[in-house]
Amino acid sequence: MSTTSIKIIDSETDKQRYTSYLLKDIQALERMLTENKFEQGVQRIGAEQEMVFINEAFRPAFIGPKVKQRMNRPYVTTEYAQFNLEINLSPILFNGSCLTELSEELTAKIEEVEQEALRRNTQVLLTGILPTIRKSDTSPESMTPEPRYQALLENVNRLRGQQYEFNIQGLDELITRDNPSTFGGCMTSLQLHLQVDADKMVDMYNWAQLIAAPTLACATYSPVFLGKRLWHETRIALLRQTTDTRKPYSNLTNEEARVSFGNDWLRESVAEVFHDDVAGYKAYLTKEFHENALEVLDRGGVPKLEALNFHNGTIYRWNRICYGVFQGKPHLRIENRVLPAGPTIEDELANTAFWLGLMNALPERYQGLQQKIPFDRVKTNFLKAAQLGIEVEFEWLDRKLISARELILEELLPLAHEGLKKAGVNEKDYTHYLDIIRQRTESGRTGSRWILKSYEQLLDQSITPDEAWVAITAGMLERQQSNQPVHTWELASVKEAGDWKNRFWRLDQVMTKTIYTVEENDIVNLAAHIMSWKKIGHIPVERNGELVGIITKDSIINYYASNSSKDFAQTPIRNVMITNLVTAQPDMLVADAIDLIIKSDISCLPVVEGKKLVGIITEHDFVHISRHLYQELMDNVEPS
Incomplete structure (x- = not known):
């Protein structure tokens, strides 16, 4: 044309x-x-x-x-x-x-x-x-x-x-x-x-x-x-x-x-x-x-x-x-x-x-x-x-x-x-x-089956979905270059993703994308139960689909300490949530996000596009990153 x-x-x-x-x-x-x-x-x-x-x-x-x-x-x-x-x-x-x-x-x-x-x-x-x-x-x-x-x-x-x-x-x-x-x-x-x-x-x-x-x-x-x-x-x-x-x-x-x-x-x-x-x-x-x-x-x-x-x-x-x-x-x-x-x-x-x-x-x-x-x-x-x-x-x-x-x-x-x-x-x-x-x-090993099975196996190794997709793509490239047909491929491994830059460079590579949210008029009891059920310490608060605050375990404790007579079954989340938010964009470098968290003295960082919540990164995520970086460092150390 x-x-x-x-x-x-x-x-x-x-x-x-x-x-x-x-x-x-x-x-x-x-x-x-x-x-x-x-x-x-x-x-x-x-x-x-x-x-x-x-x-x-x-x-x-x-x-x-x-x-x-x-x-x-x-x-x-x-x-x-x-x-x-x-x-x-x-x-x-x-x-x-x-x-x-x-x-x-x-x-x-x-x-x-x-x-x-x-x-x-x-x-x-x-x-x-x-x-x-x-x-x-x-x-x-x-x-x-x-x-x-x-x-x-x-x-x-x-x-x-x-x-x-x-x-x-x-x-x-x-x-x-x-x-x-x-x-x-x-x-x-x-x-x-x-x-x-x-x-x-x-x-x-x-x-x-x-x-x-x-x-x-x-x-x-x-x-x-x-x-x-x-x-x-x-x-x-x-x-x-x-x-x-x-x-x-x-x-x-x-x-x-x-x-x-x-x-x-x-x-x-x-x-x-x-x-x-x-x-x-x-x-x-x-x-x-x-x-x-x-x-x-x-x-x-x-x-x-x-x-x-x-x-x-x-x-x-x-x-x-x-x-x-x-x-x-x-x-x-x-x-x-x-x-x-x-x-x-x-x-x-x-x-x-x-x-x-x-x-x-x-x-x-x-x-x-x-x-x-x-x-x-x-x-x-x-x-x-x-x-x-x-x-x-x-x-x-x-x-x-x-x-x-x-x-x-x-x-x-x-x-x-x-x-x-x-x-x-x-x-x-x-x-x-x-x-x-x-x-x-006969084997059922099509390209799509290889990708899906590789992903399932990689997630069992406690890596993030983004890390898994990088490892899978790296594996696809290496096996393509060998020109061996797909039914003979071994599943992808996390090591194929390369060094930390390929996995932990930007926030959208490491942030949690499965997010539980509440509305500002929900009761605090709901947030407390979700935190307990899902073993999380932070829940973003939305109004009409836009991020307006965040409620944390600390904010609940601080509110309760000052208002011990209040019934959380009746207290709306808007009374407890943090509204002076510090947020980040998905393309922010992880290193810059760490600096921002330390300078702001916060324990989590909502990731937004405009006012729309697309992810969240917390202290727990940084522990995960540190574990992998430490393992990578140890793998490259010659034994004495």
């Missing part, structure tokens, strides 16, 4: 002109389908690899645009956030050594980016969502300053408002109104392309929709966002809400989000997808168009279908049909946007081989799916796979309930073998990669 002339449609003239080009492009596409203008009998594959830059503390490094500018390669493009980048691989024929060629090109291009990253003391990580992302990393300033991204953000904010509720529920729950439209930069994927003959596209696209669930279930790698354990593939929920331009209650009229799995099968023609996209999704961006596609066809030429491709680029179907021209010949391809980046190149090639093999197999049993299984069931399977990962059960053909493991191992893997063999892919290559899928599925 060109980035130079993109603008928001802000006049009827813009809208009418854009619509005119768009309708001509669809008419041209329909005519090309009728006249068999598309390349036939040739299958090519391609891929787009998104990646994350991380710094020495294993947190986002905002260097994407600088790396792109320095590299100056046509296959390197920026992404939504400044800590991301994308590389595009060359289209190659789907046969012979294509998997090896894909692996070699992918490895070489990632290494090229890595070399540039290392010059800036950063590294490249392949992951669906970076576990160490914080809210401060999702501000509008974190976005890549290019017109298309700025226009997307401006449009979402214009249509929905700059603050709207964002809600994902999993093992934990994420509810926020802070910068949700910028969350789009927090996701990275491996997008696969397969060229398909136009006359086979209806069955092939429907087949791609059906197999989206099982191929995702065994490949999940993004179970956490902003420290919350959500879906096994949280990207699916995150991207849908991030790009949603609907107003509240607009779904009552069945208006679709711009990230969609779709609502029905293709019936007769591939053009139905584009009909739905134009009818169902209002155009909000435009650019300069110069081609009359119908006139190009009249002259015997091959149109670019600029307006249709542009509109298609603003709608993010998980399986998207794309039009392109390669070596002067028009073609159609399916773009698979389902799979996350990582965990390793080996895992990505295994996922690629599995999907390509399945696509090329398409047995007769799975043709004409429109008459064999309701689309809603397939859509439900996809969402369940994203939520639950490899442990999910699907409702399959004939209303059969089957586990993802059984379906993959007993039916889909043999089909993938057949499909790759039929394409003429080297047997040694596809056997190797499909065996990775088999072992991953």
Whole structure:
């Protein structure tokens, strides 16, 4: 998508002109389908690899645009956030050594980016969502300053408002109104392309929709966002809400989000997808168009279908049909946007081989799916796979309930073998990669399971959640560089997080985020009981969601000593709480926080953003930090 002339449609003239080009492009596409203008009998594959830059503390490094500018390669493009980048691989024929060629090109291009990253003391990580992302990393300033991204953000904010509720529920729950439209930069994927003959596209696209669930279930790698354990593939929920331009209650009229799995099968023609996209999704961006596609066809030429491709680029179907021209010949391809980046190149090639093999197999049993299984069931399977990962059960053909493991191992893997063999892919290559899928599925050790199990084990070692996410990210990077598939990984250890700077540098790394609060009109007895139950000495006091005071064991004792005749069952907390508060920001250095606590002669420090409480750090937390620092010091002392 060109980035130079993109603008928001802000006049009827813009809208009418854009619509005119768009309708001509669809008419041209329909005519090309009728006249068999598309390349036939040739299958090519391609891929787009998104990646994350991380710094020495294993947190986002905002260097994407600088790396792109320095590299100056046509296959390197920026992404939504400044800590991301994308590389595009060359289209190659789907046969012979294509998997090896894909692996070699992918490895070489990632290494090229890595070399540039290392010059800036950063590294490249392949992951669906970076576990160490914080809210401060999702501000509008974190976005890549290019017109298309700025226009997307401006449009979402214009249509929905700059603050709207964002809600994902999993093992934990994420509810926020802070910068949700910028969350789009927090996701990275491996997008696969397969060229398909136009006359086979209806069955092939429907087949791609059906197999989206099982191929995702065994490949999940993004179970956490902003420290919350959500879906096994949280990207699916995150991207849908991030790009949603609907107003509240607009779904009552069945208006679709711009990230969609779709609502029905293709019936007769591939053009139905584009009909739905134009009818169902209002155009909000435009650019300069110069081609009359119908006139190009009249002259015997091959149109670019600029307006249709542009509109298609603003709608993010998980399986998207794309039009392109390669070596002067028009073609159609399916773009698979389902799979996350990582965990390793080996895992990505295994996922690629599995999907390509399945696509090329398409047995007769799975043709004409429109008459064999309701689309809603397939859509439900996809969402369940994203939520639950490899442990999910699907409702399959004939209303059969089957586990993802059984379906993959007993039916889909043999089909993938057949499909790759039929394409003429080297047997040694596809056997190797499909065996990775088999072992991953049998063991249940997907990337998301590795992250969640590592987190559980690390918390058992009495470290903070933030320390755990740093250790996990460090472990992901080390194991990615070994290129051993994820099912062979050992769980992350706390030592992988590095020295204390990576774990105890800022308050948001060490503060307690699970906070018990009371209201100023609650009775003191309530606060006393909560302190006793939860073994805490401080409780923040709120009014209408804003911090207005704090009640401590000391403040209760001091009040009781001066008012021994008072009944705490009747005394409101506002009479006892401390109101001359000393607070800190999440990005304050821990060393500065210690100085502030000593100078202010206080025992706890509420951490706020504006007047909103986001955490608290107490003397107990500093004892925890001291224990780890002392242990680290002792580990580095030579025995005498």
